[in-house]
Amino acid sequence: MAVFPVSLASPSSRGKWDDRIPPILRPLVRAYLLGYASSVAPRLLALLLQHVTVARRRRKQATTAHDAPDGQPFLSSLQRILRGGLDWQRFPTFCAALVGGSTLLELPLRRVFDKLAKNLSDIARRSRSRLTTWFASFIAAWLSLQLLQSKQTPSFTDTVADPEDVAGAPPRTVRYAGRTLDLTLFAVTRALDVIGGELWHRRKLRRQAAGGWTAAEAAVSRLTDPAIFALSSGLVMWTWIYLPSRLPRAYAKWIGFAAAVDARLVKALQACRDGTILYGQDTGAAPLLGSMCADLGMPRVWGDPAVSIPFRCDIVHMGTSPSCEHHAAGRFARSFRWALATYLPLNLALVWRNPSLAGLRRALVSAARSSAFLGTFIALFYYGVCLARTRLGPRLLGTGPAARQTLDSGVCIAAGCALCGWSILLEQPARRKDVALFVAPRAMATFLPRRYAAGKQWRETLAFAASTAVVFAGFFGGLLVGVLGK
Known part of the structure; x- marks a missing residue:
């Protein structure tokens, strides 16, 4: 079982840059630098790309030397990003407090457990190293998350009038919790994976030892991660x-960018669900899809729910093709190219450190598989929508206005949602768990409010x-091992 190191290690196993740092403090320093890099690097990259884009646009438009781009805004933004990462209430300090605090607390707690060992049961005595790690990590995690939660931001504060409505009373500031919800759900998801994985592994060992491990149980092992992702x-x-x-907000924006769908179509689907659009009735919603049809070169009447029952799939296809299958294939091709432009440079960058023909081949295959996964995800979602509202749905529910209303008010979207996630089977088996555990916390967050009363924040912290x-007491991922120097 891995625990946080508290003893001296040979300098030969360390990087030269931290040889002079006391071993007990090295995890803290590494965690802070890693947190700072992960916090600042994306902002620096976005700033650089934005600066290059603006500079190119200005150079094309420039007619005199005075039109050259000014570097002062770029430098001020650069300084703001670099300084912002040093704020003691931000992610780098949180990482240092979490990892470093766990390491520093483990030594005194271990001494306490050693003194109590005589009074502990045999099971507790054998597990005291894990218990020490658990308690040290628990305390450090509690305090480090409170450090993040102590920072006030405008999106989690409101100014409201005094509830007693006293004349001349100044408004008061109400603070809400929820800033760290995504981080908490990430930790909860990982912990559930650790517990579930450990229990299933023990069951597998027992069943294999008894000769009772079945093909169905093996299939469950293979399909658990894809099912979680789906x-x-x-x-x-x-x-x-x-x-x-x-x-x-950023995640929803990225989904919209990847889906490449007209916002008016999404609003129409929402309107079908809330009853704003009713087939066979004039509810005043015709201009919504009518304007979209006009922009796509289609008759406006196709978007009028009082006349077109249902609105044609050509609108869902955004004018690319009347065929649902052709549209799905086109979606796959476009999404594949878009994803490959992102995945291929990243995979090649990893190979650059140790270039080889085999490494290049692995990078190309990995980028192609990941791009195919994302392309298939998008294509299956759209085809699932068409499958429900055009291909299979009318055969099962009928073709009348009420049936069409049912299909377009949720059934078609549910079909797309049910199909798209199984594209994960195209990914490498080793990556399926990582992708599933990336999406699972965001799915859990859909059942919780983004903001909630500050008085209930202790539950999230707990x-x-x-x-x-x-997680810390049960396993160490490759990243955590590097931070702790194991």
């Missing part, structure tokens, strides 16, 4: 269509601390 991604896509405010302690 369920989680389906919930996320459903939420993105009907309840987008429950998703993180969940984070307990989950982090389970």
